[in-house]
Amino acid sequence: MYPETKPAEDLTEIRSFLLSERDKSLSETEWRFRMRGYGYNLRRTERGMEIARLPQNAVLGTLEI
Incomplete structure (x- = not known):
């Protein structure tokens, strides 16, 4: 139900987590x-959804949606 407490650094792992949570949500x-x-x-840009780690707001990558 909850992701592991260690921060995920692998973008594919983060991507699968984000998409699975998107399926559970009613709206963006x-x-x-x-x-x-x-x-x-998560910030919408021209290239897709930009993923950043809080609280530093360090950009990890972009999720194409």
């Missing part, structure tokens, strides 16, 4: 809110 707003609770900031 709810999904982004839930991800902030897990320590990820």
